[in-house]
Amino acid sequence: MKAVLDHVGIAVANLDEALAFFRDALGLEVAAPEGVPSQAVTAHFVPVGQASLELLEATSPDSAIAKFVGKRGPGLHHITLRVDDIDAALAQLRARNVRLVDAEARSGAEGALVAFIHPSSAHGVLVELKQARLKSRPTVDNIGSDGRAQLQLRQQQRSSKTIAVGDLEIVILSDGLFRLDGGAMFGVVPKTFWEKTSPPDDRNRIQMCMNPVLVRGPRTMLIDAGCGDKMTAKQAGIYAFEREFNLQHSLVVAGESPESIEIVLASHLHFDHAGGFTERAPDGTVRPRFPRAQYVMRRGEFEDAMHPNERTKGSYFLENYKPIADAGVLQLVDDDATIMPGVRVRRTGGHTMHHQIVMIESAGKTAVFAADLLPTVAHLPEVWVMGYDLFPLDTMSFKRQFVREAIEREYLVLFEHDPHVAAGYIREKDGKRYVEPVS
Numbered sequence: 001m002k003a004v005l006d007h008v009g010i011a012v013a014n015l016d017e018a019l020a021f022f023r024d025a026l027g028l029e030v031a032a033p034e035g036v037p038s039q040a041v042t043a044h045f046v047p048v049g050q051a052s053l054e055l056l057e058a059t060s061p062d063s064a065i066a067k068f069v070g071k072r073g074p075g076l077h078h079i080t081l082r083v084d085d086i087d088a089a090l091a092q093l094r095a096r097n098v099r100l101v102d103a104e105a106r107s108g109a110e111g112a113l114v115a116f117i118h119p120s121s122a123h124g125v126l127v128e129l130k131q132a133r134l135k136s137r138p139t140v141d142n143i144g145s146d147g148r149a150q151l152q153l154r155q156q157q158r159s160s161k162t163i164a165v166g167d168l169e170i171v172i173l174s175d176g177l178f179r180l181d182g183g184a185m186f187g188v189v190p191k192t193f194w195e196k197t198s199p200p201d202d203r204n205r206i207q208m209c210m211n212p213v214l215v216r217g218p219r220t221m222l223i224d225a226g227c228g229d230k231m232t233a234k235q236a237g238i239y240a241f242e243r244e245f246n247l248q249h250s251l252v253v254a255g256e257s258p259e260s261i262e263i264v265l266a267s268h269l270h271f272d273h274a275g276g277f278t279e280r281a282p283d284g285t286v287r288p289r290f291p292r293a294q295y296v297m298r299r300g301e302f303e304d305a306m307h308p309n310e311r312t313k314g315s316y317f318l319e320n321y322k323p324i325a326d327a328g329v330l331q332l333v334d335d336d337a338t339i340m341p342g343v344r345v346r347r348t349g350g351h352t353m354h355h356q357i358v359m360i361e362s363a364g365k366t367a368v369f370a371a372d373l374l375p376t377v378a379h380l381p382e383v384w385v386m387g388y389d390l391f392p393l394d395t396m397s398f399k400r401q402f403v404r405e406a407i408e409r410e411y412l413v414l415f416e417h418d419p420h421v422a423a424g425y426i427r428e429k430d431g432k433r434y435v436e437p438v439s
């Protein structure tokens with residue numbers, strides 16, 4: 001059985017005293033409390049690397065934590081190991097006559113499946129097994145969600161960031177989190193290098209996000225739209241989507257709605273950018289998701305996406321853009337062009353033949369939606385190019401001149417897939433390039 005430490009549960013008698021130690025004395029960050037009414041506890045997560053400490057405070061004298069503290073005093077309560085297949089793990093334990101508290105996995109927080117192993121069979125340690133639920137419905141509310149260290153990341157995705165660019169306003173939105181293979185994300189770069197900046201999970205995947213951007217100007221524009229709600233359960237398992245909070249919520253937070261979007265602009269048509277362009281109607285058909293919008297795509301990209309080949313068919317799904325053409329709301333552009341005053345597209349090639357970035361310019365200020373040219377901050381060095389790129393040498397040559405330009409002209413670069421840095425300035429100091437994040 002392959003298992004990863006998810007968290008260590010610590011029963012707390014007096015929360016203030018516990019915080020005085022973990023937060024104040026140790027200087028650790030404590031996430032906002034989460035109530036678990038079924039257990040009559042409040043949990044305070046303390047991220048430590050890829051795992052967390054979980055400070056458990058009883059909210060009722062009947063709570064198991066209250067009883068534990070009453071009998072043994074505060075202290076270590078349980079450890080939680082994350083497994084890929086909890087049913088298989090329980091079967092393996094049963095076969096070895098291990099005493100289980102839960103004969104079958106049951107529902108835990110955040111749609112996870114959990115089961116406890118009795119301490120008498122585990123050298124005096126209460127062990128919880130946990131599996132992020134992937135098996136049942138492929139809906140947004142019960143997929144994904146690994147370790148508690150994710151908590152802060154999720155909260156970060158929920159806040160909407162509004163930035164003024166001259167007379168235009170941009171809002172960084174979120175369609176949630178997902179994961180892609182770390183090797184594929186960094187192409188020829190050895191893991192020993194990339195794992196430092198992008199730590200992989202037990203399936204070698206790295207954390208990414210989908211951050212479409214709203215532009216308010218003469219018209220209201222959405223650039224890319226995340227993966228949307230049409231992904232299958234199998235895809236949800238592969239990509240570990242965490243979309244409890246998604247574009248729909250993010251638009252509401254930004255004070256918008258699907259009806260208020262007038263232009264939808266595509267960087268390219270891979271599913272993690274274009275999946276949210278369409279939605280499944282109650283009758284099962286797929287239709288444009290933004291009922292009043294004109295959709296703008298690059299002709300070459302649209303044609304390539306309509307005819308995927310063996311190499312590209314894992315990312316191009318017709319249901320994401322064909323219904324838009326069928327509905328008569330598609331506008332194709334052939335060349336670099338201005339889409340609305342202050343917003344123009346620029347072909348980069350590389351990632352796909354017709355991949356484009358979006359220049360947002362007003363009153364001498366420029367923000368750039370870099371899409372998959374610079375998906376994360378880690379992709380700043382020239383050779384840190386995705387294995388997914390169809391024409392990596394083109395990515396490198398465009399990136400070389402673009403990064404120089406971005407430094408000289410102080411572009412605010414928007415990183416669509418970086419879970420920690422949504423926007424920042426590329427700087428150069430003593431020959432070293434880095435990104436100065438904008439909070």
Ligand SMILES: [Zn+2]
Pocket residue numbers: 268270351372
């Ligand atoms: Zn892509």
Ligand SMILES: [Zn+2]
Pocket residue numbers: 270272273372375417
């Ligand atoms: Zn992408």
